[in-house]
Amino acid sequence: MQVNKNQIEGFFKDLQDQICSALEGIDGKSKFHEDLWQRPQGGGGRTRIIQNGKVFEKGGVNFSAVHGKLPANIKKALGVEKDQFYACGISIVMHPQNVHVPIIHMNTRYFEIESETYWFGGGIDLTPHYIYEDQARFFHQSLKNACDKHSTAYYTKFKKWADDYFYIKHRKETRGVGGIFFDRLNDADGFTKNQRFEFVKDVGQAFVPTYSHLVELNKDKSFSEEQKTWQGLRRGRYVEFNLVYDKGTKFGLDTDGRIESILMSLPQQARWHYNVQTKAGSEESKTLGLLKKDIDWINM
Amino acid sequence: MQVNKNQIEGFFKDLQDQICSALEGIDGKSKFHEDLWQRPQGGGGRTRIIQNGKVFEKGGVNFSAVHGKLPANIKKALGVEKDQFYACGISIVMHPQNVHVPIIHMNTRYFEIESETYWFGGGIDLTPHYIYEDQARFFHQSLKNACDKHSTAYYTKFKKWADDYFYIKHRKETRGVGGIFFDRLNDADGFTKNQRFEFVKDVGQAFVPTYSHLVELNKDKSFSEEQKTWQGLRRGRYVEFNLVYDKGTKFGLDTDGRIESILMSLPQQARWHYNVQTKAGSEESKTLGLLKKDIDWINM
Numbered sequence: 001m002q003v004n005k006n007q008i009e010g011f012f013k014d015l016q017d018q019i020c021s022a023l024e025g026i027d028g029k030s031k032f033h034e035d036l037w038q039r040p041q042g043g044g045g046r047t048r049i050i051q052n053g054k055v056f057e058k059g060g061v062n063f064s065a066v067h068g069k070l071p072a073n074i075k076k077a078l079g080v081e082k083d084q085f086y087a088c089g090i091s092i093v094m095h096p097q098n099v100h101v102p103i104i105h106m107n108t109r110y111f112e113i114e115s116e117t118y119w120f121g122g123g124i125d126l127t128p129h130y131i132y133e134d135q136a137r138f139f140h141q142s143l144k145n146a147c148d149k150h151s152t153a154y155y156t157k158f159k160k161w162a163d164d165y166f167y168i169k170h171r172k173e174t175r176g177v178g179g180i181f182f183d184r185l186n187d188a189d190g191f192t193k194n195q196r197f198e199f200v201k202d203v204g205q206a207f208v209p210t211y212s213h214l215v216e217l218n219k220d221k222s223f224s225e226e227q228k229t230w231q232g233l234r235r236g237r238y239v240e241f242n243l244v245y246d247k248g249t250k251f252g253l254d255t256d257g258r259i260e261s262i263l264m265s266l267p268q269q270a271r272w273h274y275n276v277q278t279k280a281g282s283e284e285s286k287t288l289g290l291l292k293k294d295i296d297w298i299n300m
Numbered sequence: 301m302q303v304n305k306n307q308i309e310g311f312f313k314d315l316q317d318q319i320c321s322a323l324e325g326i327d328g329k330s331k332f333h334e335d336l337w338q339r340p341q342g343g344g345g346r347t348r349i350i351q352n353g354k355v356f357e358k359g360g361v362n363f364s365a366v367h368g369k370l371p372a373n374i375k376k377a378l379g380v381e382k383d384q385f386y387a388c389g390i391s392i393v394m395h396p397q398n399v400h401v402p403i404i405h406m407n408t409r410y411f412e413i414e415s416e417t418y419w420f421g422g423g424i425d426l427t428p429h430y431i432y433e434d435q436a437r438f439f440h441q442s443l444k445n446a447c448d449k450h451s452t453a454y455y456t457k458f459k460k461w462a463d464d465y466f467y468i469k470h471r472k473e474t475r476g477v478g479g480i481f482f483d484r485l486n487d488a489d490g491f492t493k494n495q496r497f498e499f500v501k502d503v504g505q506a507f508v509p510t511y512s513h514l515v516e517l518n519k520d521k522s523f524s525e526e527q528k529t530w531q532g533l534r535r536g537r538y539v540e541f542n543l544v545y546d547k548g549t550k551f552g553l554d555t556d557g558r559i560e561s562i563l564m565s566l567p568q569q570a571r572w573h574y575n576v577q578t579k580a581g582s583e584e585s586k587t588l589g590l591l592k593k594d595i596d597w598i599n600m
Binding site for chain 2 (some may be wrong): 051232259263264268269271272
C-alpha cells in the first residue's frame with residue numbers, strides 16, 4: 001500500500017507533539033503556546049511558540065496542512081499542469097539563550113497535486129554562534145546515519161545541497177555549519193514513495209536526540225557580555241538569510257501566509273554593528289573562518 | 301548652461317559634509333567615522349558612520365559616485381539602450397537612542413547614461429517609534445514647502461509615491477508616517493534639468509532644519525524599559541522593509557556592492573517577539589493605527 005497524505009499528515013502532527021514535549025523537557029521553565037489558525041483558501045495550522053525560557057529565548061515548532069489552488073506564477077515555477085494542491089509539513093527554528101548553544105532549523109514537508117505529482121522536501125541545518133568542530137562533526141554524523149539507512153548517495157548529495165542553499169551570498173558566508181537539504185524527492189531514481197517517506201521520517205526523528213545532545217553539552221557554559229553581543233551579530237546574519245534568501249519565507253510573504261507563523265524564525269533580538277572586525281586568533285575569528293561551503297565536517 | 305554631473309556630484313559631497321557636521325553638533329558626543337572605498341569596476345564612495353552617540357545609537361550618511369557598464373538585466377529593467385552609466389548620490393539613515401526621536405531616511409541621487417538619458421531620484425521619510433501627529437504635520441509641511449517652491453503638483457504626487465513605496469506589504473503597515481519619494485525626474489513635463497536639480501537641492505537642504513527640530517523636541521524625553529522594547533520591535537519592522545522591499549538595498553546586494561555601506565541602514569539592535577498585541581488606547585496602539593497610507597497629515 002502506498003502511503004497517502006493523511007498518513008503523512010498524521011506523522012507530522014505526531015512529530016510536532018513529540019518535539020515540543022522534548023524541548024519543553026529540556027527547557028524546564030517555559031511551555032509552548034499554541035495558536036490554531038485557518039487559511040481562508042483552505043487548510044490551516046498549529047503554530048507553537050516558546051519564549052523567554054531558561055534554555056530557549058524564542059523558538060517555534062509549526063505544523064501546517066494547506067490546500068487550494070496554486071497561483072499561476074507558482075504553478076509555472078513548479079512546472080505542474082493542474083492547480084489543486086495539498087501541502088503539509090513541520091517547520092522548526094530554535095534560538096537559545098546561551099551563546100554556546102547553536103540555533104537549529106528543521107523543515108520537513110510533503111506536496112502533492114492529486115493524480116499528477118507529489119514530492120517530499122526538507123532539511124536540517126545548524127547555526128552555532130561559536131563553532132566547535134567536534135559538535136559539528138557529531139551533528140553531521142547524526143544526519144549521515146539517518147541518510148545512510150536509505151541510500152549511501154543521500155548524505156553527500158544533500159549535504160552539498162545544504163551548503164549551497166544556506167548561503168548568505170552578499171556576506172560570502174554560510175549561515176552556519178550546514179546540514180542536509182533536499183527537495184522534490186518522488187518515486188524517481190529507483191525509490192518508491194514509501195521509501196522516500198521512511199527517509200523523511202528518519203530525518204524528523206533524528207531531530208530530538210541530535211539537538212538534545214548539543215543543548216546538553218553547552219547550556220550551562222558561562223559567557224560574557226561581549227559574547228552575548230557576538231550572538232546578536234550572528235543572529236543578525238540569520239535575519240539577513242531568512243528575509244533575503246529563504247524560499248519558504250519568501251513564499252509565505254508572497255502568498256499572504258500567516259505572518260506571525262512565518263516570521264517566528266526571527267530571533268527575539270538581533271544586532272547590526274558597522275564593519276565588525278574580529279581579533280586574529282579569537283573564537284569569533286575562528287568561527288568566521290569556518291563559515292564556508294564544502295567543509296567535510298565528518299572527516300576534517 | 302545645463303548643470304553637469306561634476307556640479308551635481310560636488311553638491312552631494314558638500315551636502316554630506318554639511319549634514320554630518322550638523323548631526324555631530326546635535327549628538328554632542330560621537331563623531332562620524334569615515335571609510336573611503338573604491339569600486340573595482342569604477343568609482344567609489346565616502347561612507348560615514350556614527351555609533352553609540354548620546355543622541356544617535358547608529359547612523360550613516362553615505363556619499364557615492366560610481367560608473368561603469370550596466371549589467372544586461374538592469375539595462376533591460378531601466379529600459380535604456382547604452383550601457384555606460386554614471387550614478388551619484390547621498391543616502392542617510394539615522395537610528396536614535398531615545399524612543400521618542402524618530403528614525404529618518406533620506407536619499408537623493410542622480411543617474412545618467414551619457415548622450416542618452418539622465419534622471420534624478422530620491423526621497424525622505426520619517427519612522428517614529430511613537431507617532432505624534434503634530435510632529436508628523438511639521439515634517440510633511442517642511443517637505444511640502446520644499447516641493448511647492450518648484451511645482452504645486454510635486455508634494456501631492458511624491459507624498460503618494462512615498463506612501464506606496466515605504467509600505468510593508470506583509471504587515472499591511474506603512475514603515476512610518478511617510479514623506480516624499482520621486483524617481484526618474486528629467487526634462488519632461490515642462491521642467492528643465494536645472495529646475496529638477498534645484499528641486500533636489502532644496503530637498504537635500506531641508507534635511508537638517510527639519511530633522512534637527514524633531515530631534516530637539518524629543519531627545520530629552522524620558523522613557524521606560526517597555527518603551528525601549530517597543531522601539532526594538534519597530535526597528536524589526538524597519539529591518540523587514542529594508543531587507544525584503546527596499547530597491548536600493550536589493551540593487552546593492554544583487555550587484556555585489558559594499559555590504560557594510562548598504563546595510564548601515566539596519567539598526568544596532570532590533571527585536572521580534574511573537575504576535576505582539578497592543579493594549580487598546582495605548583500609545584503603541586495609537587501608533588499602529590496611524591501606520592496607514594493616504595493620511596493627509598497636513599490637514600488631519
